[in-house]
Every structure is written in structure tokens, then in C-alpha cells.
Amino acid sequence: MVVIGSGPGGYTAAIRASQLGMNTVVLEKAEIGGTCVNYGCVPTKALLESAHFFASIGKNRLGVEIPHKNKIPDSSTIAAIWDRSRKAALKSSMGITSLFKKYSVELIRDAGVFVDSHHISLTAAGEILEFDYAIIASGSLPLEKPPYESDDQIIWNYRSALLKSEIPASLGIIGGGIIGMEMADLFSSLGSKVTVYEYAPSILPFLEDFQAKGLKSHFQKEGVKIHENVRVENILKEESSAILRYRDAQDNLNNEKYDRILNATGVRPNAEALGMDKLEVATVNGFIPVDDEYRVLPHRNIFAIGDVIGGRRLAHKASREGHIAAEFATGANPATISEHEIPSVVYTRLAAAGVGRTEKELMAEKTCYKMVSFPVNALAMATAIGQNQGEMRIYYHPEKETILGAHILSPLAGEIITYFSVFMKNEIHLKEIAESIFPHPTLSEGVYEVVNAALGVSCNI
Numbered sequence: 001m002v003v004i005g006s007g008p009g010g011y012t013a014a015i016r017a018s019q020l021g022m023n024t025v026v027l028e029k030a031e032i033g034g035t036c037v038n039y040g041c042v043p044t045k046a047l048l049e050s051a052h053f054f055a056s057i058g059k060n061r062l063g064v065e066i067p068h069k070n071k072i073p074d075s076s077t078i079a080a081i082w083d084r085s086r087k088a089a090l091k092s093s094m095g096i097t098s099l100f101k102k103y104s105v106e107l108i109r110d111a112g113v114f115v116d117s118h119h120i121s122l123t124a125a126g127e128i129l130e131f132d133y134a135i136i137a138s139g140s141l142p143l144e145k146p147p148y149e150s151d152d153q154i155i156w157n158y159r160s161a162l163l164k165s166e167i168p169a170s171l172g173i174i175g176g177g178i179i180g181m182e183m184a185d186l187f188s189s190l191g192s193k194v195t196v197y198e199y200a201p202s203i204l205p206f207l208e209d210f211q212a213k214g215l216k217s218h219f220q221k222e223g224v225k226i227h228e229n230v231r232v233e234n235i236l237k238e239e240s241s242a243i244l245r246y247r248d249a250q251d252n253l254n255n256e257k258y259d260r261i262l263n264a265t266g267v268r269p270n271a272e273a274l275g276m277d278k279l280e281v282a283t284v285n286g287f288i289p290v291d292d293e294y295r296v297l298p299h300r301n302i303f304a305i306g307d308v309i310g311g312r313r314l315a316h317k318a319s320r321e322g323h324i325a326a327e328f329a330t331g332a333n334p335a336t337i338s339e340h341e342i343p344s345v346v347y348t349r350l351a352a353a354g355v356g357r358t359e360k361e362l363m364a365e366k367t368c369y370k371m372v373s374f375p376v377n378a379l380a381m382a383t384a385i386g387q388n389q390g391e392m393r394i395y396y397h398p399e400k401e402t403i404l405g406a407h408i409l410s411p412l413a414g415e416i417i418t419y420f421s422v423f424m425k426n427e428i429h430l431k432e433i434a435e436s437i438f439p440h441p442t443l444s445e446g447v448y449e450v451v452n453a454a455l456g457v458s459c460n461i
């Protein structure tokens with residue numbers, strides 16, 4: 001088995017294949033751990049944790065007020081915050097290297113290019129590897145479309161932001177998706193004046209309206225400006241700043257000057273340099289097409305997973321697909337996943353998470369459903385930790401009494417949504433959840449309470 005890429009998709013696929021008895025090699029042309037470990041999930045969450053802590057200094061929070069002089073961290077603090085995030089990335093990356101050793105996965109630091117459906121050439125070594133099976137997990141790269149190409153100085157992409165250890169006085173962010181809003185949270189918490197430009201009628205348009213509106217007002221209270229329904233036309237670079245030109249909803253052209261501009265319009269699949277033409281496989285909008293078993297047809301021995309096949313660009317989707325593809329390759333018949341089983345999380349200070357169908361999707365599908373919600377401020381733990389904003393909402397089937405979708409706006413929403421992922425995958429009934437005991441006081445009691453509310457037996461609302 002040859003696996004291309006060591007991101008969450010590739011490293012999981014390789015370890016699973018090796019566990020199942022395959023002689024497995026991983027090819028990695030850059031850092032071990034891919035985007036997630038080096039330029040995505042891990043460093044962003046490390047930076048956000050430091051930034052949230054910094055933002056609480058100088059404010060009276062929970063009866064404690066630690067005075068501080070500057071609203072912007074000094075240069076040594078900025079360096080220490082970024083250094084901590086790089087160390088977090090390195091620790092995770094080294095963890096994967098030791099897992100490869102533990103599971104006898106051979107790691108080759110080189111770029112792989114297909115020669116045919118059983119041979120791959122190693123670019124630097126100039127050698128050809130023969131394989132029975134291959135899993136492509138080559139991931140994605142920042143979307144760099146004119147006029148937003150990064151120059152790493154004034155116009156940034158997410159990689160520049162994660163590597164530069166610089167807090168611009170003013171930052172314009174193009175794109176109000178997850179990456180854009182997490183970056184808005186990061187830089188505004190560290191003192192930048194942040195403005196977000198979103199093309200859609202709302203930031204985070206894939207969320208439930210109550211979540212997107214809740215986050216919008218939270219951000220606005222924190223001083224972040226948000227322009228929705230706008231189109232960025234171009235960027236005029238100056239010596240140490242840039243003018244962002246955008247059309248507003250009334251079609252007026254506006255100019256705003258920023259020290260830095262961050263392009264957070266998304267990612268693009270990384271399939272260009274794989275030699276897909278040698279496999280006679282055409283990409284679709286840059287993505288590698290796969291069948292239900294992640295096979296790159298007509299080649300039943302070649303699989304593709306993760307960001308490079310499209311769908312939700314999330315690490316846990318990539319790693320689950322890695323598991324499944326490795327199992328199909330070894331002749332097993334694993335349970336597959338559907339798009340709606342993949343939870344998504346926005347890790348801002350007030351966080352949002354969801355799994356399953358949104359109300360819009362249920363209405364479009366004409367599925368029969370009921371909705372119930374529970375306010376976070378009715379939870380004892382929310383009061384104890386002084387974070388009362390938010391709501392937990394579920395859509396459920398009125399006769400089957402199973403959950404169709406769960407959507408949360410609350411602190412630690414990403415931890416809480418996991419319960420609903422498990423309930424939904426296993427079609428656990430509301431009554432069974434209500435018969436379980438949740439520890440008190442916890443934020444996860446909201447899960448118990450919202451289900452009790454659906455059954456009409458909540459004693460706390």
C-alpha cells in the first residue's frame with residue numbers, strides 16, 4: 001500500500017492498512033501531519049486559546065481583574081504566543097512520526113507522481129515504486145484567486161497568518177466562513193481592528209440562522225465590523241498597507257485602507273501534480289472523483305480521501321475516510337458515512353457546532369420534524385463559569401423520536417456536539433437519552449435538558 005500525504009486522512013489510512021497486515025509506505029513531500037497539524041486545526045486552536053486568555057486580561061471576569069497596560073500584546077508576548085502554536089504543531093507532527101514507527105509504516109519524504117495504476121515515481125529520489133494499492137490523501141492548498149493572491153507581506157493567506165507572528169493594527173478579512181471568523185476572533189482578541197467581508201447574505205452561511213446571528217452580534221460587541229452581501233472587487237497595494245475596494249449590497253463602490261488583508265476565501269484541492277492524467281482520470285473542478293467506496297474508477301486498487309475529493313473540508317472527515325478506504329482495500333466491508341453525519345465546529349470564544357440536518361434542509365427535503373431548544377443560561381454550569389450566551393437546538397422525528405439534526409451555540413460547543421453525533425449514528429431514541437444520567441453541573445446537561453424538553457418532561461425550563 002502506498003499512501004500519498006501524511007495529513008489526517010493519509011496517516012490514519014496508512015496506520016489502519018498496516019494494522020490490517022499491509023506492507024505500507026507513506027509519501028510526504030512537506031511537513032508530517034499535513035494542513036491540519038501544521039497550518040490548520042492544531043496551530044489555530046493553540047493561537048485562539050492564547051488569544052482568548054489575553055483578551056480576558058484587563059477585564060473584570062469572574063471577580064478577577066488582572067490589570068494590564070496595553071490592549072495589544074508586546075512583541076515578546078506575540079513571539080511567545082506564536083512560538084507556542086508552532087510547538088503544538090511540532091508536537092503533533094512528531095506524534096504521527098512515532099505512530100508510524102509503532103505500526104511499522106515506512107515514511108518516505110518525497111513527492112509521489114503516478115506513472116500508471118501500479119507505479120509511482122518519487123520526484124527527488126528519481127525512483128519508481130511498485131504498489132498493489134494506493135490511497136491519495138493529498139489534501140488542499142489556500143485558494144489563491146486574483147485579486148487576492150497572497151504576497152505574504154501585505155496580503156496574507158491562512159498560512160501567512162499562522163507563521164508571521166504579527167498583529168496588524170488593522171486587518172481586513174475576505175471571507176466570513178470558519179477560517180475567516182476564527183481569524184477574526186484571533187486577531188481582534190489580540191488588539192487588531194478587524195473587518196470581515198462576506199459575499200453571502202450572512203457570515204457562516206452553512207450554520208443555522210440563530211447560530212450565525214448569535215455569533216454576528218457576539219463579534220460586533222467585541223468590536224469586529226462585519227459587511228455581508230458585499231463583493232470585494234480588487235485590492236490596491238501601497239508600500240505598507242492596501243486599499244480594499246468592495247461593492248456593497250446597494251452596488252456602491254467603497255474603499256477601505258488596511259495594514260494587512262487576509263484572504264480567507266477557502267481552499268482548493270491539491271490534485272494538480274499527482275499525474276492523474278497517467279491514470280486517465282479527469283478531475284472535476286480540481287477534485288478527484290470517487291465512488292461510494294472511495295475508489296478512483298476505473299482503478300479499483302486506487303482510492304482517494306479527504307480534502308482532495310471535496311465535500312466538507314474537515315480533518316475528522318478525512319481521517320474517517322482514511323479508515324474506511326484502508327478497510328475496503330483490505331477486503332473488509334466497513335460502515336460508510338454520509339455527509340450529514342459529519343459534525344462541524346466554529347472554535348470562536350462563543351462557539352458553534354452542528355451535526356445532521358439544518359431546518360432549511362429538512363424543509364427542502366419535506367421531512368416531517370419538530371424543533372425544540374434549550375437556553376444555555378438555564379444551565380447551572382453556564383452560570384458558574386460566567387458564560388450564559390447561547391442555545392442548544394434539536395430537530396427530531398415526531399413519531400420515531402430520533403434526532404434529525406442538532407445545532408449548538410455555546411462555550412465548548414465542539415465538545416458537546418459529539419453526544420449528538422453518537423446518538424444520531426446509532427439512532428438512539430429520545431427516551432433512551434432521557435433515561436441516562438448526565439453529571440451536574442456540566443454544559444453537557446444541556447443535551448439531557450433539550451431532549452427532556454422534546455419529551456415535554458424538562459424540569460428546568
Ligand SMILES: Cc1cc2nc3c(=O)[nH]c(=O)nc-3n(C[C@H](O)[C@H](O)[C@H](O)COP(=O)(O)OP(=O)(O)OC[C@H]3O[C@@H](n4cnc5c(N)ncnc54)[C@H](O)[C@@H]3O)c2cc1C
Nearest residue numbers: 005007009029034035036040111112139306307313314315
Ligand atoms: C486555518 C485552518 C484551520 C482548520 N481548522 C480545522 C479544525 O479546527 N477542524 C477540522 O476538522 N478541520 C480544520 N481544518 C481543515 C483540515 O485542516 C483539513 O480538512 C485536513 O487537513 C484535510 O486532511 P487531508 O488528509 O485530506 O489533507 P492535508 O492535511 O492537506 O494533507 C495532505 C498532505 O499531502 C501532502 N502531499 C500532497 N501531494 C503530495 C504528493 N504528490 N506527494 C507526497 N505528499 C503529498 C501534502 O504535503 C500534505 O502534507 C482547518 C484548515 C485550515 C486551513
